[in-house]
Amino acid sequence: MIGSLVAREVRRGFGGPAWLPVAFFLLVATLVPFAVGPDVRLLGRIAVGILWIAALTAALLPVERLIEPDRADGVLDQLAIRGTADEIVAAAKIAGHWLAFGPLLLASAVVGALLLRLPPEQLPRLLVALGIGSLGLAALAVAVGALTAGLQRAGALAGLLLLPLAIPLLIFGAAASGDARSGALLLEASVALLLVAGAPFVAGAAIRASRT
Amino acid sequence: MTALLRFDRVTCRRGGRLLFEDLGFELRPGEALQVRGPNGSGKSSLIRVAAGLLRPESGAVDASPLALADDSLALDRELPLGKALAFWRGAVADALESVGLAELGDVPVRLLSAGQRKRAGLARVAASGAPLWLLDEPANALDQASVERLAALIDRHRAAGGAVLAASHSPLPGMWRMLELGE
Numbered sequence: 001m002i003g004s005l006v007a008r009e010v011r012r013g014f015g016g017p018a019w020l021p022v023a024f025f026l027l028v029a030t031l032v033p034f035a036v037g038p039d040v041r042l043l044g045r046i047a048v049g050i051l052w053i054a055a056l057t058a059a060l061l062p063v064e065r066l067i068e069p070d071r072a073d074g075v076l077d078q079l080a081i082r083g084t085a086d087e088i089v090a091a092a093k094i095a096g097h098w099l100a101f102g103p104l105l106l107a108s109a110v111v112g113a114l115l116l117r118l119p120p121e122q123l124p125r126l127l128v129a130l131g132i133g134s135l136g137l138a139a140l141a142v143a144v145g146a147l148t149a150g151l152q153r154a155g156a157l158a159g160l161l162l163l164p165l166a167i168p169l170l171i172f173g174a175a176a177s178g179d180a181r182s183g184a185l186l187l188e189a190s191v192a193l194l195l196v197a198g199a200p201f202v203a204g205a206a207i208r209a210s211r212t
Numbered sequence: 213m214t215a216l217l218r219f220d221r222v223t224c225r226r227g228g229r230l231l232f233e234d235l236g237f238e239l240r241p242g243e244a245l246q247v248r249g250p251n252g253s254g255k256s257s258l259i260r261v262a263a264g265l266l267r268p269e270s271g272a273v274d275a276s277p278l279a280l281a282d283d284s285l286a287l288d289r290e291l292p293l294g295k296a297l298a299f300w301r302g303a304v305a306d307a308l309e310s311v312g313l314a315e316l317g318d319v320p321v322r323l324l325s326a327g328q329r330k331r332a333g334l335a336r337v338a339a340s341g342a343p344l345w346l347l348d349e350p351a352n353a354l355d356q357a358s359v360e361r362l363a364a365l366i367d368r369h370r371a372a373g374g375a376v377l378a379a380s381h382s383p384l385p386g387m388w389r390m391l392e393l394g395e
Contacts, residue, residue, distance in 0.1 A: 004299060008288070015290060074284025077265050078300065078336075081280055211265055212226075 009096020018100040021058035028054035029112035047116035059137035066145035087204035098138035129176040136192035139199035146203035222271030246388035253394025255379035279340035281333040282348035289322035302339030347378040
């Protein structure tokens with residue numbers, strides 16, 4: 001059941017909504033030069049920060065479609081009846097969501113880095129940091145999606161929940177993208193690990209609590 | 213023979229309102245029980261308690277492996293019906309045949325009518341192979357021919373040693389033991 005759940009998430013992601021965060025990510029990266037001016041040196045210096053902010057906001061887009069449609073349509077109930085724990089469902093959703101979100105985000109980060117003239121030697125570090133960060137963001141998105149499932153104005157609430165919780169990822173991730181020797185990458189990885197390990201339990205409990 | 217479903221002094225309260233109190237019954241292989249009562253009397257809540265989706269305030273519920281068909285379809289709208297059902301495993305082709313949807317296996321779920329969706333939910337239950345069926349308003353939106361197919365489906369399941377608990381405010385086809393709520 002877990003394998004088919006992951007496959008279902010990936011299929012539903014690439015069936016359309018997975019491209020939305022990518023488009024959003026690139027749009028944010030394109031907008032910044034309009035706002036701060038076309039100074040190449042300045043853009044290169046702030047590129048990492050811009051790309052991280054863009055990644056954070058892009059991670060917010062799928063939140064509403066991750067849990068709520070399945071809750072409303074009884075898919076979560078049917079899985080529970082078949083004896084699949086809500087935590088397992090949440091873990092499978094995190095894995096499937098990351099597969100539809102992470103690799104595309106990294107690909108668009110390469111494009112964004114070119115657009116913003118990120119110094120080329122920084123690109124591998126950015127991709128490693130963003131890759132690890134995207135795991136944490138995927139876990140966070142599923143947890144927040146479960147917490148806000150069934151609520152009115154869930155989208156706005158999801159932003160208020162997700163963005164503050166993503167601050168540690170942002171701090172260490174952006175630092176790790178800029179400087180390889182600071183140890184920030186390890187701290188970012190530990191934050192991501194904590195999120196990936198904790199999110200299934202948070203999401204599982206939220207799914208159970210939302211059952212009426 | 214042991215019961216497939218047993219309610220032991222089950223009390224259910226929702227939104228502060230007492231729906232049923234100290235309810236006890238057993239459902240053995242081959243039996244069919246219809247929960248009857250006016251709107252809001254707790255029929256659907258009883259089904260969800262039996263399915264383990266809702267925790268009763270007190271009492272114990274013992275259930276064998278079960279399958280549930282309620283208002284929620286739980287089938288991916290963008291997929292053809294056959295594929296959407298296959299996600300839930302089981303003998304999909306036979307189940308589609310038994311609810312008269314064999315012809316529609318390739319039609320996307322989103323294009324099905326209300327009655328066809330109801331039958332698709334029944335097909336998922338039939339495909340599950342679970343001994344206990346929980347059906348919430350199974351005859352809603354069904355035409356006459358489909359109601360007869362539903363009766364035949366339930367008869368076959370009972371003859372094979374299964375049991376059915378259905379909630380419905382209107383009479384269902386076939387012979388049912390009755391449980392009245394909201395009196």
